[in-house]
Amino acid sequence: MNIKRIIAISHKEWREIVRDRFFLALAFVVPSTMLLVFGYGLILDVENIPFCVVDYDKTPTSRDYIYRFIGSRYFNFRGTVEHEELLRPLFEASKIRFALIIPEHFERDLRAGRSVTVQSLIDGVFPFRAATSKGYVLAMNRDFNGEILADYFSKKFGIPLDRAFELAQPVRIQLRYLYNQELRSTWSIASAMIMFVLMVSPPFLTAMGVVREKESGSIYNIYCSTVTRGEFIVGKLVPYVFISVLNSLILWAWTKFLFGAPFKGDPVFFFFASVVYVICTTGIGLLVSLMVRTQVAAMMVTIVLTVVPSVLYSGLFIPISSMEPIGQFQSHLFPAMYFTDIVLGSFLKGVGIKHLWDRVVALALYAGLLWVISFMLFSKRPRS
Amino acid sequence: MVSASSIVVKVWQLSKAYRNHRAIENVSLEIRRGEIFGLIGPDGAGKSTLMKIVAGVLSFDKGTVRVFDIDLNSETSAERIKQRIGFMPQGLGLNLYADLSVEENIDFFARLRDVRGGELKRRKEKLLAMTRLDRFTDRPMKHLSGGMKQKLGLICTLIHEPELIILDEPTTGVDPVSRRDFWEILTELIHYQNITAIVSTAYLDEAERFHRLAFMYGGKVIGDGDPETLRASFPKVVIEVATQDQVEVLERLRSVFPQVNGLGGRIRVFADRTISKGSLDRIFGEIGINHFEEVEPSLEDVFAMLIEPGSSNPQLDRTRGKVVAPRLNEDLPSKGKHTFKESIPNCHGETVIEAYNLTRDFGSFRAVDNVSFEVRRGEIFGLLGANGAGKTTLIKMLTGILSPTSGEGKVAGSDIRRAGREVRERIGYVSQSFSLYQDLTVVENMRLFAGIYGISGKRASVRIEEVSEMTGLGGYEKELAKRLPMGIRQRLALACAIIHFPEILFLDEPTSGVDPLGRRRFWSILSNLVGNEKVAILITTHYMSEAEHCDRLALMHGGRIVANDSPVALKAQLRADIGELLVVKARNLQKVLGPLRSIFPNASFFGNKVHVFASDPERAKDKILETVGRDEIVEITSQDPTLEDVFVFRITQLERMERT
Structure with a gap:
């Protein structure tokens, strides 16, 4: 060299x-x-998912349910439509990727202690995004259920609301992301x-x-x-x-x-x-x-x-x-x-x-x- | 006799193939110390392959190669010759570094070769002065002209003072003055430093520059020796006849001699050596020619003969297998047979191309500068010049592809600025690059071009047959275009360009890289085309020897036309300007060089001869003998100047005028 x-x-x-x-x-x-x-x-973060709502119930409870989604940073509210038939063109034009359909008598049935089915539609074109969206929806719904339950326990047994919460969720998960806390x-x-x-x-x-x-x-x-x-x-x-x-x-x-x-x-x-x-x-x-x-x-x-x-x-x-x-x-x-x-x-x-x-x-x-x-x-x- | 130690390169039964293409077959050669050895041949003849093998930068399949008595049989042994050789690969300035300045390029080559300090400074100064590049040391290589790039390449090859230099087509595409300069420098180096050089070229007119040379064709050496011996081996006598009415005289001569070539204003006749002067006088007298002279066969004649013995007579082709003859020399078809001819009015002499002060700028660069000329019907007009002289730009303006920055032009009567479809139908264009469809056959290509111009059905078939006969494509009809040899492809391109009966043909370097035989055929097709269809041809070339075929020619240099006349008139003007060309053959060139230069400052070397111009040849001869000494001179003969002589004189004169 x-x-x-x-x-x-x-x-x-x-x-x-x-x-x-x-x-x-x-x-x-x-x-x-x-x-x-x-x-x-x-x-890769899934946030601001555009969505629409069909509310056949139009009661304070149904609105309360919907507001949880509207207030979340994961969802981006694009308005309500009168009928679920109207959702299809919105999905087709990719204006929305998620929709909630709240049935009639949502409030009445819940008050009566009957379970209700809320229809939720998710655009499944990208499975990864769809799966993430599903996770968010389930989590929202679980929280809502928890509150209803806590409310019920609180009224039924005459205990304070926080106590009722604990009763409603016997096992809780404490989650912390290591190295990248905010993911x-x-x-x-x-x-x-x-x-x-x-x-x-x-x-x-x-x-x-x-x-x-x-x-x-x-x-x-x-x-x-x-x-x-x-x-x-x-x-x-x-x-x-x-x-x-x-x-x-x-x-x-x-x-x-x-x-x-x-x-x-x-x-x-x-x-x-x-x-x-x-x-x-x-x-x-x-x-x-x-x-x-x-x-x-x-x-x-x-x-x-x-x-x-x-x-x-x-x-x-x-x-x-x-x-x-x-x-x-x-x-x-x-x-x-x-x-x-x-x-x-x-x-x-x-x-x-x-x-x-x-x-x-x-x-x-x-x-x-x-x-x-x-x-x-x-x-x-x-x-x- | 030559002693063994004086042999620098010995090649013995060398063969080399790339995959399934055989590049070199069974080549044997010897190159002696102190000579300029030439490798001459068309593209694809195997010159570059042979040079790379000798330079030790390419391995080979069979045979032996010894350089400085070292057998190049492995990479390790090849390394042993590398300090002693210099190699300049093909392509003008391509092996240099575009973004580096002249000096940085030289320094890099020097440092690669461990040349440093004072030694480098001394050598650099000497070589820069010799090549007159000393004023441009800071200029980036990419801004040099072709000739300067070539000189810089030479300096970089010489900086480590090699004993053997191998230069692959150093003069291709360079203007005539730089070409001549290059040979001067090279010859001087060889004489003073005892260097040996192997130089390849596609230009046959450079063959005279070599001490010895080898003709290469199809991977083989088909002939080698010094120029005189090669010339002496030519089996025929060459007789030149000057004539005004070429077509007529050609026809008459062909009835007597089997081999006749038209060449500009002259006709060359090849006669048997056995024929006596008396019978020649008689034969020429009978056909009404009184003035003729015997000339030396050119090396191009020799090469053509070696490629195909008897080839100057293309009629013989007819006997060869499936390849039907391009009956070039005598395919003057009988009048009634070709119906199309009636549609072409016979108006020889009408001006069909006019250019007035045409100029074209690309940014701040002026590619074509104030060019004016005219071309008449039935005329071959040659446009000569180096790469970058502006030839292609000029043609593009005339064919309506580029619009001129200023100036005017008319083609077939229409303004080139508004040249529409109508004009395009009256011109044919063969571009520099091969523009045919490679995967179509010869006939399919022709049919396609006929279709483009709206010639179809029976009319197309008749025309295709006619055109393929005219261009000698008979026998190739079913071949795919990509399988055709270079020479034939160019003929196909020509055929496609004339299929729609154009009045004007533009040919942009149609013969570059084609072997001399192929070029001769091409030119003979062109002269028949001019004779029969009365088209006007504008052709560009950088082969000086081809310029002789033109009726008139213009030399372009730096975007301008520096000379514009017939070859004969140009030479006559040169004689009037600087006198006769004398060729001095000396016993020992080194001894006569100094004294000759003192009388003729622009004496130039051609191999082992010196060319000088003298307005009074007799007095000059005496003076040479007196100054140099009678014993040193073998002979002094006068010779026709070449067109290169003309152009070198014109360009240097122009440059001198501009400086003052």
């Missing part, structure tokens, strides 16, 4: 990147944009997006950077010189690793200061782990660049190779533990999963090297493997 030659290559590469506006944008604008777009756009999905999405962006952007840049030399023919300057394979690979990739490390800091700052995600872990450990991860993903780009000839092909292959595993197998949307064994196995093959653990652990859980060292080792092995394979595949005297 001749360090001067490595510096020569890195220096040239850096100048090219900085002077080429397209490349510079690709290097610094795209990653942050990705984080902002996904961070704001990919919100803000932006926190976890934004921090997981660091994983995603650093999975996609470095290989993309690297593959484009190497393949454009192949496409133009300037790679022959390397082939026919005395620069060794190792010198070329290291010299060529140092700028890309540097850019990506810089990006990891920028993304970290966005997540912490713009999205307000708490960073509870060890900054030094997290920085070190990010560097290892970036070296690893840069290696993916290097490998791709050795196998394709054109920038277009490099783009396509990199996207397929990086987006799919980082979305499906990182544990971001689908918990690894709920996957089929084969899926779990695949998850362990891709670096995305390990870094997801590191990011979420460092941001939300506040754990450090003690709990995450094995993930860093896995990433380091992965990086080493990619670079060694690339080194073996790279030939200064190729077959075509």
